[in-house]
Protein backbone atom coordinates (compact mmCIF):
# COMPACT_ATOMS: atom_id res chain seq x y z
CA UNK A 1 0.00 0.00 0.00
CA UNK A 2 2.73 2.49 1.02
CA UNK A 3 4.34 2.14 -2.41
CA UNK A 4 1.15 2.95 -4.35
CA UNK A 5 -0.35 5.29 -1.78
CA UNK A 6 0.17 8.64 -3.51
CA UNK A 7 -1.11 7.31 -6.84
CA UNK A 8 -4.10 5.67 -5.19
CA UNK A 9 -5.03 8.84 -3.31
CA UNK A 10 -4.87 10.84 -6.50
CA UNK A 11 -7.12 8.33 -8.35
CA UNK A 12 -9.59 8.30 -5.45
CA UNK A 13 -9.76 12.10 -5.46
CA UNK A 14 -10.58 12.01 -9.14
CA UNK A 15 -13.57 9.76 -8.36
CA UNK A 16 -15.04 11.38 -5.22
CA UNK A 17 -13.49 14.85 -5.17
CA UNK A 18 -10.53 16.35 -3.36
CA UNK A 19 -12.29 16.90 -0.01
CA UNK A 20 -13.68 13.42 0.29
CA UNK A 21 -10.47 11.44 0.66
CA UNK A 22 -8.88 11.54 4.12
CA UNK A 23 -5.27 10.49 4.57
CA UNK A 24 -3.97 12.63 7.42
CA UNK A 25 -3.22 10.44 10.50
CA UNK A 26 -5.33 12.64 12.78
CA UNK A 27 -8.35 12.39 10.44
CA UNK A 28 -7.86 8.64 10.09
CA UNK A 29 -7.73 8.11 13.86
CA UNK A 30 -11.37 9.26 14.10
CA UNK A 31 -12.29 6.08 12.21
CA UNK A 32 -10.26 3.66 14.35
CA UNK A 33 -13.35 1.91 15.76
CA UNK A 34 -17.12 2.11 16.05
CA UNK A 35 -19.06 2.27 19.34
CA UNK A 36 -17.41 -1.04 20.34
CA UNK A 37 -14.16 0.50 21.45
CA UNK A 38 -12.18 -2.55 22.57
CA UNK A 39 -11.00 -3.41 19.05
CA UNK A 40 -9.17 -0.73 17.12
CA UNK A 41 -7.54 -0.49 13.70
CA UNK A 42 -6.74 2.72 11.88
CA UNK A 43 -7.71 2.59 8.18
CA UNK A 44 -5.09 3.43 5.56
CA UNK A 45 -7.53 5.82 3.91
CA UNK A 46 -11.06 7.08 4.47
CA UNK A 47 -13.19 7.75 1.40
CA UNK A 48 -16.61 9.41 1.43
CA UNK A 49 -18.40 8.76 -1.88
CA UNK A 50 -21.43 10.80 -2.90
CA UNK A 51 -23.29 8.30 -5.10
CA UNK A 52 -23.75 4.64 -5.94
CA UNK A 53 -21.60 5.15 -9.05
CA UNK A 54 -18.77 6.55 -6.93
CA UNK A 55 -19.00 3.59 -4.53
CA UNK A 56 -18.73 1.22 -7.49
CA UNK A 57 -15.75 3.09 -8.95
CA UNK A 58 -13.90 3.12 -5.60
CA UNK A 59 -14.51 -0.62 -5.11
CA UNK A 60 -13.21 -1.38 -8.62
CA UNK A 61 -10.14 0.76 -7.97
CA UNK A 62 -9.46 -0.92 -4.62
CA UNK A 63 -9.66 -4.29 -6.34
CA UNK A 64 -7.13 -3.16 -8.94
CA UNK A 65 -4.81 -2.18 -6.07
CA UNK A 66 -5.68 -5.41 -4.21
CA UNK A 67 -6.58 -3.66 -0.98
CA UNK A 68 -9.51 -4.33 1.36
CA UNK A 69 -12.51 -2.01 1.77
CA UNK A 70 -14.95 -1.80 4.65
CA UNK A 71 -18.40 -0.21 4.53
CA UNK A 72 -19.22 2.33 7.21
CA UNK A 73 -22.32 4.38 8.00
CA UNK A 74 -22.46 6.45 11.18
CA UNK A 75 -20.11 4.17 13.15
CA UNK A 76 -22.64 3.53 15.94
CA UNK A 77 -22.24 -0.25 15.60
CA UNK A 78 -21.63 -2.16 18.82
CA UNK A 79 -19.67 -5.15 17.53
CA UNK A 80 -16.73 -3.58 15.69
CA UNK A 81 -18.37 -4.20 12.28
CA UNK A 82 -17.05 -1.01 10.66
CA UNK A 83 -13.53 -1.31 12.10
CA UNK A 84 -10.97 -1.86 9.34
CA UNK A 85 -9.31 -4.92 10.84
CA UNK A 86 -7.09 -5.49 7.79
CA UNK A 87 -6.52 -1.82 7.07
CA UNK A 88 -7.34 -0.60 3.57
CA UNK A 89 -10.17 1.81 2.81
CA UNK A 90 -12.95 2.77 5.19
CA UNK A 91 -15.70 3.59 2.71
CA UNK A 92 -18.10 5.88 4.57
CA UNK A 93 -21.56 6.35 3.05
CA UNK A 94 -22.80 9.08 5.39
CA UNK A 95 -22.81 11.75 2.64
CA UNK A 96 -25.48 9.81 0.74
CA UNK A 97 -28.50 11.18 2.60
CA UNK A 98 -31.12 11.87 -0.08
CA UNK A 99 -34.70 10.74 0.44
CA UNK A 100 -35.47 10.13 -3.23
CA UNK A 101 -39.23 9.59 -2.92
CA UNK A 102 -42.06 8.83 -0.52
CA UNK A 103 -45.06 7.08 -2.09
CA UNK A 104 -48.01 7.48 0.27
CA UNK A 105 -50.28 5.13 -1.74
CA UNK A 106 -47.75 2.31 -1.89
CA UNK A 107 -46.47 3.20 1.60
CA UNK A 108 -42.86 3.05 0.51
CA UNK A 109 -39.82 5.31 0.53
CA UNK A 110 -36.76 5.14 -1.70
CA UNK A 111 -33.66 6.48 0.07
CA UNK A 112 -29.92 6.69 -0.22
CA UNK A 113 -28.52 4.56 2.58
CA UNK A 114 -26.51 7.24 4.38
CA UNK A 115 -29.73 8.87 5.57
CA UNK A 116 -30.46 8.42 9.26
CA UNK A 117 -33.24 6.14 10.43
CA UNK A 118 -35.02 9.04 12.18
CA UNK A 119 -34.94 11.23 9.04
CA UNK A 120 -36.94 8.59 7.14
CA UNK A 121 -39.73 8.65 9.75
CA UNK A 122 -39.67 12.45 9.78
CA UNK A 123 -40.13 12.53 6.00
CA UNK A 124 -42.94 9.94 6.19
CA UNK A 125 -44.78 11.69 9.04
CA UNK A 126 -46.50 14.22 6.79
CA UNK A 127 -48.30 11.29 5.13
CA UNK A 128 -49.37 9.73 8.47
CA UNK A 129 -46.67 7.06 8.01
CA UNK A 130 -43.46 6.08 9.76
CA UNK A 131 -40.56 3.66 9.37
CA UNK A 132 -41.14 1.02 12.06
CA UNK A 133 -37.62 -0.23 13.01
CA UNK A 134 -36.54 2.19 15.73
CA UNK A 135 -33.08 1.47 17.15
CA UNK A 136 -32.27 3.69 20.12
CA UNK A 137 -29.48 5.08 17.94
CA UNK A 138 -32.02 6.17 15.31
CA UNK A 139 -31.06 9.85 15.40
CA UNK A 140 -27.56 8.94 14.21
CA UNK A 141 -27.48 5.43 12.71
CA UNK A 142 -27.92 5.10 8.95
CA UNK A 143 -30.31 2.96 6.94
CA UNK A 144 -27.26 1.23 5.41
CA UNK A 145 -25.93 0.28 8.85
CA UNK A 146 -29.42 -0.79 9.94
CA UNK A 147 -29.73 -3.05 6.87
CA UNK A 148 -26.28 -4.54 7.40
CA UNK A 149 -27.00 -5.31 11.07
CA UNK A 150 -30.71 -6.15 10.61
CA UNK A 151 -31.35 -3.57 13.31
CA UNK A 152 -34.21 -3.78 15.76
CA UNK A 153 -35.56 -1.52 18.46
CA UNK A 154 -38.20 -1.29 21.18
CA UNK A 155 -41.03 -1.87 18.65
CA UNK A 156 -39.44 -4.99 17.13
CA UNK A 157 -41.68 -7.07 19.40
CA UNK A 158 -44.76 -6.29 17.30
CA UNK A 159 -43.35 -4.92 14.04
CA UNK A 160 -40.29 -7.07 13.43
CA UNK A 161 -36.69 -6.29 12.50
CA UNK A 162 -35.28 -4.28 9.58
CA UNK A 163 -35.67 -7.30 7.27
CA UNK A 164 -39.45 -6.98 7.64
CA UNK A 165 -39.37 -3.40 6.36
CA UNK A 166 -36.93 -3.47 3.44
CA UNK A 167 -38.37 -4.36 0.04
CA UNK A 168 -35.32 -3.89 -2.14
CA UNK A 169 -31.70 -2.81 -2.05
CA UNK A 170 -29.34 -1.54 -4.72
CA UNK A 171 -26.03 -3.22 -4.01
CA UNK A 172 -22.46 -2.62 -5.17
CA UNK A 173 -20.91 -6.07 -5.06
CA UNK A 174 -17.35 -6.81 -3.96
CA UNK A 175 -16.19 -6.78 -7.60
CA UNK A 176 -17.67 -3.30 -8.12
CA UNK A 177 -20.63 -4.43 -10.22
CA UNK A 178 -24.04 -3.02 -9.29
CA UNK A 179 -27.18 -5.11 -8.87
CA UNK A 180 -30.56 -5.05 -7.13
CA UNK A 181 -31.83 -7.51 -4.53
CA UNK A 182 -35.59 -7.64 -3.87
CA UNK A 183 -37.90 -5.11 -5.52
CA UNK A 184 -40.87 -2.87 -4.74
CA UNK A 185 -43.18 -5.45 -3.17
CA UNK A 186 -42.99 -7.99 -0.35
CA UNK A 187 -43.13 -10.93 -2.80
CA UNK A 188 -40.02 -13.11 -3.04
CA UNK A 189 -39.49 -15.22 -6.13
CA UNK A 190 -36.45 -17.43 -6.61
CA UNK A 191 -33.51 -17.32 -4.24
CA UNK A 192 -34.08 -14.68 -1.57
CA UNK A 193 -30.96 -12.55 -2.17
CA UNK A 194 -32.42 -9.73 -0.12
CA UNK A 195 -32.89 -12.04 2.88
CA UNK A 196 -29.28 -13.14 2.50
CA UNK A 197 -27.94 -9.60 2.25
CA UNK A 198 -29.85 -8.03 5.15
CA UNK A 199 -27.88 -8.82 8.31
CA UNK A 200 -24.71 -9.84 6.44
CA UNK A 201 -22.81 -7.07 8.23
CA UNK A 202 -21.28 -5.47 5.15
CA UNK A 203 -19.41 -8.66 4.21
CA UNK A 204 -21.23 -9.27 0.89
CA UNK A 205 -21.20 -5.78 -0.63
CA UNK A 206 -22.43 -2.22 -0.17
CA UNK A 207 -26.07 -1.22 0.03
CA UNK A 208 -26.31 2.17 -1.69
CA UNK A 209 -30.05 2.72 -2.12
CA UNK A 210 -33.04 1.07 -0.42
CA UNK A 211 -36.78 0.78 -0.95
CA UNK A 212 -38.34 0.77 2.52
CA UNK A 213 -41.80 -0.30 3.62
CA UNK A 214 -43.55 2.39 5.63
CA UNK A 215 -46.18 1.73 8.29
CA UNK A 216 -49.41 3.60 9.06
CA UNK A 217 -49.30 5.46 12.33
CA UNK A 218 -51.65 3.44 14.63
CA UNK A 219 -55.01 5.12 15.40
CA UNK A 220 -54.47 4.81 19.15
CA UNK A 221 -51.49 4.30 21.45
CA UNK A 222 -51.37 3.71 25.20
CA UNK A 223 -48.13 3.63 27.15
CA UNK A 224 -47.64 2.70 30.78
CA UNK A 225 -44.87 2.35 33.29
CA UNK A 226 -44.90 -0.17 36.11
CA UNK A 227 -42.47 -0.48 38.97
CA UNK A 228 -41.36 -3.80 40.48
CA UNK A 229 -39.29 -4.58 43.56
CA UNK A 230 -37.01 -6.82 41.49
CA UNK A 231 -36.09 -7.26 37.84
CA UNK A 232 -36.91 -10.95 38.19
CA UNK A 233 -40.53 -10.10 39.08
CA UNK A 234 -40.70 -7.72 36.10
CA UNK A 235 -39.29 -10.48 33.86
CA UNK A 236 -41.91 -12.99 35.03
CA UNK A 237 -44.69 -10.49 34.33
CA UNK A 238 -43.39 -9.88 30.78
CA UNK A 239 -43.51 -13.63 30.01
CA UNK A 240 -47.06 -13.85 31.35
CA UNK A 241 -48.30 -10.93 29.22
CA UNK A 242 -47.14 -12.66 26.04
CA UNK A 243 -48.39 -16.05 27.22
CA UNK A 244 -51.84 -14.45 27.61
CA UNK A 245 -51.89 -13.78 23.86
CA UNK A 246 -51.31 -10.02 24.01
CA UNK A 247 -48.63 -8.65 21.70
CA UNK A 248 -47.77 -5.16 22.91
CA UNK A 249 -45.99 -2.82 20.51
CA UNK A 250 -43.11 -2.71 23.00
CA UNK A 251 -42.09 -4.11 26.40
CA UNK A 252 -38.88 -2.57 27.71
CA UNK A 253 -37.31 -2.83 31.13
CA UNK A 254 -34.46 -1.10 32.98
CA UNK A 255 -33.02 -2.00 36.37
CA UNK A 256 -32.54 0.17 39.45
CA UNK A 257 -28.98 1.21 38.63
CA UNK A 258 -30.03 2.43 35.17
CA UNK A 259 -33.23 4.02 36.49
CA UNK A 260 -31.25 6.09 38.99
CA UNK A 261 -28.72 7.15 36.36
CA UNK A 262 -31.58 8.25 34.08
CA UNK A 263 -33.25 10.15 36.93
CA UNK A 264 -29.96 11.90 37.74
CA UNK A 265 -29.56 12.86 34.09
CA UNK A 266 -33.03 13.83 32.92
CA UNK A 267 -35.14 14.33 36.11
CA UNK A 268 -38.37 12.61 35.14
CA UNK A 269 -39.61 11.99 38.69
CA UNK A 270 -38.99 8.22 38.55
CA UNK A 271 -39.24 6.15 41.74
CA UNK A 272 -35.60 5.68 42.73
CA UNK A 273 -36.42 2.90 45.20
CA UNK A 274 -37.89 0.54 42.59
CA UNK A 275 -35.92 -2.53 41.56
CA UNK A 276 -37.10 -2.31 37.95
CA UNK A 277 -39.06 -0.06 35.63
CA UNK A 278 -41.15 -1.76 32.95
CA UNK A 279 -42.55 0.15 29.97
CA UNK A 280 -45.41 -1.38 28.02
CA UNK A 281 -46.88 0.22 24.92
CA UNK A 282 -50.09 -0.96 23.25
CA UNK A 283 -51.21 0.27 19.86
CA UNK A 284 -54.04 -0.42 17.42
CA UNK A 285 -57.74 0.41 17.46
CA UNK A 286 -59.34 1.95 20.56
CA UNK A 287 -61.42 -1.23 21.04
CA UNK A 288 -58.50 -3.67 20.90
CA UNK A 289 -56.41 -1.46 23.15
CA UNK A 290 -59.08 -1.16 25.81
CA UNK A 291 -59.37 -4.96 25.95
CA UNK A 292 -55.57 -5.46 26.03
CA UNK A 293 -55.14 -2.73 28.62
CA UNK A 294 -57.33 -4.64 31.10
CA UNK A 295 -55.47 -7.90 30.49
CA UNK A 296 -52.05 -6.28 30.84
CA UNK A 297 -53.00 -4.37 33.97
CA UNK A 298 -54.35 -7.50 35.67
CA UNK A 299 -51.24 -9.57 34.85
CA UNK A 300 -48.85 -6.82 35.91
CA UNK A 301 -50.70 -6.25 39.21
CA UNK A 302 -50.89 -9.98 39.96
CA UNK A 303 -47.19 -10.18 39.09
CA UNK A 304 -46.30 -7.84 41.95
CA UNK A 305 -46.13 -4.39 40.33
CA UNK A 306 -45.87 -1.84 43.12
CA UNK A 307 -47.26 0.96 40.96
CA UNK A 308 -48.75 1.28 37.48
CA UNK A 309 -49.22 4.54 35.60
CA UNK A 310 -50.68 5.06 32.12
CA UNK A 311 -49.52 8.14 30.22
CA UNK A 312 -52.35 10.70 30.02
CA UNK A 313 -51.19 12.34 26.81
CA UNK A 314 -48.46 12.48 24.16
CA UNK A 315 -46.25 14.60 26.40
CA UNK A 316 -46.26 11.99 29.19
CA UNK A 317 -45.66 9.26 26.63
CA UNK A 318 -42.63 11.11 25.33
CA UNK A 319 -41.33 11.39 28.91
CA UNK A 320 -41.68 7.64 29.44
CA UNK A 321 -39.75 6.92 26.26
CA UNK A 322 -37.11 9.41 27.27
CA UNK A 323 -36.47 7.25 30.35
CA UNK A 324 -35.69 4.32 28.05
CA UNK A 325 -33.87 6.12 25.26
CA UNK A 326 -31.66 8.06 27.67
CA UNK A 327 -30.56 4.85 29.43
CA UNK A 328 -27.15 4.19 27.88
CA UNK A 329 -26.14 7.83 27.75
CA UNK A 330 -27.08 8.33 31.41
CA UNK A 331 -24.85 5.46 32.52
CA UNK A 332 -21.89 7.70 31.70
CA UNK A 333 -22.62 9.38 35.05
CA UNK A 334 -21.63 6.17 36.86
CA UNK A 335 -18.55 5.16 34.86
CA UNK A 336 -16.88 6.67 31.80
CA UNK A 337 -17.00 3.45 29.76
CA UNK A 338 -19.62 0.79 29.17
CA UNK A 339 -19.46 -2.52 27.30
CA UNK A 340 -22.97 -3.21 25.95
CA UNK A 341 -23.85 -6.84 25.31
CA UNK A 342 -26.64 -8.08 23.07
CA UNK A 343 -27.47 -11.65 24.13
CA UNK A 344 -30.82 -13.24 23.39
CA UNK A 345 -32.62 -15.81 25.51
CA UNK A 346 -36.03 -17.47 25.26
CA UNK A 347 -38.46 -15.04 26.91
CA UNK A 348 -39.58 -17.65 29.45
CA UNK A 349 -36.00 -17.73 30.84
CA UNK A 350 -35.85 -13.98 31.42
CA UNK A 351 -36.07 -14.06 35.21
CA UNK A 352 -33.44 -16.83 35.43
CA UNK A 353 -31.09 -15.00 33.05
CA UNK A 354 -31.43 -11.77 35.01
CA UNK A 355 -30.58 -13.58 38.26
CA UNK A 356 -27.56 -15.32 36.78
CA UNK A 357 -26.24 -12.15 35.14
CA UNK A 358 -26.34 -10.56 38.59
CA UNK A 359 -24.32 -13.52 39.94
CA UNK A 360 -21.72 -13.11 37.15
CA UNK A 361 -21.40 -9.42 38.00
CA UNK A 362 -20.70 -10.32 41.63
CA UNK A 363 -18.27 -13.10 40.71
CA UNK A 364 -16.17 -10.75 38.56
CA UNK A 365 -16.65 -7.64 40.70
CA UNK A 366 -18.18 -5.79 37.74
CA UNK A 367 -20.98 -3.26 38.00
CA UNK A 368 -23.66 -4.23 35.48
CA UNK A 369 -26.55 -1.99 34.45
CA UNK A 370 -29.36 -3.79 32.66
CA UNK A 371 -31.50 -2.57 29.81
CA UNK A 372 -33.79 -5.17 28.23
CA UNK A 373 -35.93 -5.40 25.12
CA UNK A 374 -37.81 -7.63 27.55
CA UNK A 375 -40.62 -8.59 25.18
CA UNK A 376 -38.29 -10.41 22.79
CA UNK A 377 -35.76 -11.71 25.29
CA UNK A 378 -33.02 -9.41 23.94
CA UNK A 379 -30.77 -8.40 26.83
CA UNK A 380 -28.41 -5.43 26.88
CA UNK A 381 -26.37 -5.77 30.08
CA UNK A 382 -23.97 -2.81 30.15
CA UNK A 383 -20.73 -3.64 31.96
CA UNK A 384 -19.34 -0.43 33.43
CA UNK A 385 -15.62 0.23 33.62
CA UNK A 386 -12.72 2.67 33.56
CA UNK A 387 -10.42 2.08 30.61
CA UNK A 388 -7.32 3.13 32.57
CA UNK A 389 -7.87 0.25 34.98
CA UNK A 390 -6.58 -2.68 32.89
CA UNK A 391 -7.35 -5.22 35.56
CA UNK A 392 -10.96 -4.04 35.57
CA UNK A 393 -11.09 -4.10 31.75
CA UNK A 394 -9.95 -7.72 31.82
CA UNK A 395 -12.64 -8.66 34.34
CA UNK A 396 -15.25 -6.87 32.21
CA UNK A 397 -14.25 -8.81 29.09
CA UNK A 398 -14.30 -12.11 30.94
CA UNK A 399 -17.67 -11.38 32.55
CA UNK A 400 -19.03 -10.37 29.11
CA UNK A 401 -17.93 -13.68 27.69
CA UNK A 402 -19.58 -15.55 30.59
CA UNK A 403 -22.86 -13.72 30.00
CA UNK A 404 -22.88 -14.69 26.33
CA UNK A 405 -22.12 -18.30 27.33
CA UNK A 406 -25.08 -18.13 29.68
CA UNK A 407 -27.40 -16.88 26.91
CA UNK A 408 -26.36 -19.78 24.69
CA UNK A 409 -26.76 -22.30 27.55
CA UNK A 410 -30.28 -21.01 28.20
CA UNK A 411 -31.22 -21.81 24.61
CA UNK A 412 -30.62 -18.35 23.20
CA UNK A 413 -27.93 -16.87 20.98
CA UNK A 414 -25.10 -14.34 20.73
CA UNK A 415 -26.79 -11.34 19.18
CA UNK A 416 -30.27 -9.95 18.73
CA UNK A 417 -29.41 -6.84 16.73
CA UNK A 418 -25.83 -5.64 17.18
CA UNK A 419 -24.23 -8.35 15.03
CA UNK A 420 -21.12 -10.48 15.42
CA UNK A 421 -18.57 -8.10 13.87
CA UNK A 422 -15.16 -8.78 15.32
CA UNK A 423 -16.34 -8.69 18.92
CA UNK A 424 -18.10 -12.07 18.98
CA UNK A 425 -16.09 -13.90 16.30
CA UNK A 426 -14.57 -16.35 18.72
CA UNK A 427 -18.00 -17.31 20.08
CA UNK A 428 -19.43 -18.28 16.67
CA UNK A 429 -18.26 -21.87 17.05
CA UNK A 430 -20.40 -22.13 20.18
CA UNK A 431 -23.61 -21.76 18.18
CA UNK A 432 -22.64 -23.15 14.78
CA UNK A 433 -21.02 -26.44 13.80
CA UNK A 434 -17.92 -26.52 11.60
CA UNK A 435 -20.11 -27.59 8.68
CA UNK A 436 -22.48 -24.67 9.18
CA UNK A 437 -19.60 -22.21 9.36
CA UNK A 438 -18.09 -23.75 6.23
CA UNK A 439 -21.41 -23.28 4.40
CA UNK A 440 -21.46 -19.61 5.40
CA UNK A 441 -17.85 -19.22 4.27
CA UNK A 442 -18.87 -20.67 0.91
CA UNK A 443 -21.54 -17.98 0.51
CA UNK A 444 -18.98 -15.32 1.44
CA UNK A 445 -16.43 -16.56 -1.06
CA UNK A 446 -19.07 -16.72 -3.81
CA UNK A 447 -19.81 -13.02 -3.31
CA UNK A 448 -16.25 -12.01 -2.47
CA UNK A 449 -13.68 -14.58 -3.61
CA UNK A 450 -10.73 -12.34 -2.68
CA UNK A 451 -12.08 -11.61 0.84
CA UNK A 452 -11.65 -7.86 0.34
CA UNK A 453 -15.11 -6.68 1.42
CA UNK A 454 -15.08 -6.12 5.20
CA UNK A 455 -12.64 -8.98 5.84
CA UNK A 456 -12.18 -10.50 9.29
CA UNK A 457 -15.80 -10.07 10.37
CA UNK A 458 -18.71 -12.34 11.14
CA UNK A 459 -17.03 -15.58 10.08
CA UNK A 460 -14.07 -17.01 11.99
CA UNK A 461 -11.50 -18.23 9.51
CA UNK A 462 -8.81 -20.27 11.28
CA UNK A 463 -6.14 -19.62 8.67
CA UNK A 464 -3.82 -17.01 10.03
CA UNK A 465 -3.10 -15.29 13.29
CA UNK A 466 -5.61 -12.48 12.74
CA UNK A 467 -8.32 -14.99 11.90
CA UNK A 468 -7.63 -17.53 14.61
CA UNK A 469 -10.61 -16.55 16.74
CA UNK A 470 -8.42 -14.45 19.05
CA UNK A 471 -8.68 -10.67 19.12
CA UNK A 472 -5.36 -9.30 17.88
CA UNK A 473 -6.61 -5.72 17.65
CA UNK A 474 -7.45 -5.17 21.28
CA UNK A 475 -6.71 -1.63 22.43
CA UNK A 476 -5.44 -3.06 25.70
CA UNK A 477 -2.61 -5.46 26.41
CA UNK A 478 -4.26 -7.95 28.73
CA UNK A 479 -2.55 -11.18 29.60
CA UNK A 480 -4.69 -14.14 28.57
CA UNK A 481 -7.10 -12.11 26.41
CA UNK A 482 -5.84 -13.01 22.99
CA UNK A 483 -3.20 -11.66 20.66
CA UNK A 484 -0.71 -13.28 18.36
Ligand SMILES: Cc1cc2nc3c(=O)[nH]c(=O)nc-3n(C[C@H](O)[C@H](O)[C@H](O)COP(=O)(O)OP(=O)(O)OC[C@H]3O[C@@H](n4cnc5c(N)ncnc54)[C@H](O)[C@@H]3O)c2cc1C
Pocket residue numbers: 034035070071072073074075076077078080081082093113134135136137140141142143144145146147148149150151152153154201202203205206207208328329417418454
Ligand atom coordinates in the same frame (compact mmCIF):
# COMPACT_ATOMS: atom_id res chain seq x y z
C1 LIG B 1 -26.48 4.28 22.12
C2 LIG B 1 -26.68 3.19 21.10
C3 LIG B 1 -27.93 2.56 21.05
C4 LIG B 1 -28.14 1.55 20.12
N1 LIG B 1 -29.38 0.96 20.06
C5 LIG B 1 -29.63 0.02 19.13
C6 LIG B 1 -30.93 -0.57 19.03
O1 LIG B 1 -31.87 -0.25 19.78
N2 LIG B 1 -31.10 -1.52 18.08
C7 LIG B 1 -30.11 -1.90 17.23
O2 LIG B 1 -30.35 -2.74 16.38
N3 LIG B 1 -28.88 -1.36 17.32
C8 LIG B 1 -28.61 -0.41 18.22
N4 LIG B 1 -27.36 0.14 18.30
C9 LIG B 1 -26.28 -0.35 17.40
C10 LIG B 1 -26.13 0.43 16.07
O3 LIG B 1 -26.66 1.73 16.18
C11 LIG B 1 -26.79 -0.33 14.94
O4 LIG B 1 -26.10 -1.53 14.70
C12 LIG B 1 -26.89 0.45 13.61
O5 LIG B 1 -27.65 -0.32 12.71
C13 LIG B 1 -25.53 0.76 12.99
O6 LIG B 1 -25.71 1.76 12.00
P1 LIG B 1 -24.48 2.68 11.54
O7 LIG B 1 -24.95 3.53 10.43
O8 LIG B 1 -23.90 3.38 12.70
O9 LIG B 1 -23.50 1.57 10.99
P2 LIG B 1 -21.93 1.37 11.24
O10 LIG B 1 -21.66 1.23 12.69
O11 LIG B 1 -21.18 2.39 10.51
O12 LIG B 1 -21.72 -0.04 10.55
C14 LIG B 1 -22.33 -1.19 11.08
C15 LIG B 1 -22.11 -2.37 10.11
O13 LIG B 1 -22.80 -2.14 8.92
C16 LIG B 1 -21.91 -2.19 7.80
N5 LIG B 1 -22.42 -1.16 6.88
C17 LIG B 1 -22.62 0.15 7.15
N6 LIG B 1 -23.16 0.75 6.08
C18 LIG B 1 -23.28 -0.19 5.12
C19 LIG B 1 -23.76 -0.21 3.78
N7 LIG B 1 -24.24 0.90 3.21
N8 LIG B 1 -23.74 -1.36 3.09
C20 LIG B 1 -23.26 -2.51 3.65
N9 LIG B 1 -22.79 -2.55 4.91
C21 LIG B 1 -22.81 -1.42 5.63
C22 LIG B 1 -20.54 -1.92 8.38
O14 LIG B 1 -19.52 -2.51 7.59
C23 LIG B 1 -20.66 -2.59 9.74
O15 LIG B 1 -20.42 -3.97 9.61
C24 LIG B 1 -27.11 1.14 19.23
C25 LIG B 1 -25.86 1.79 19.30
C26 LIG B 1 -25.65 2.79 20.21
C27 LIG B 1 -24.31 3.46 20.25
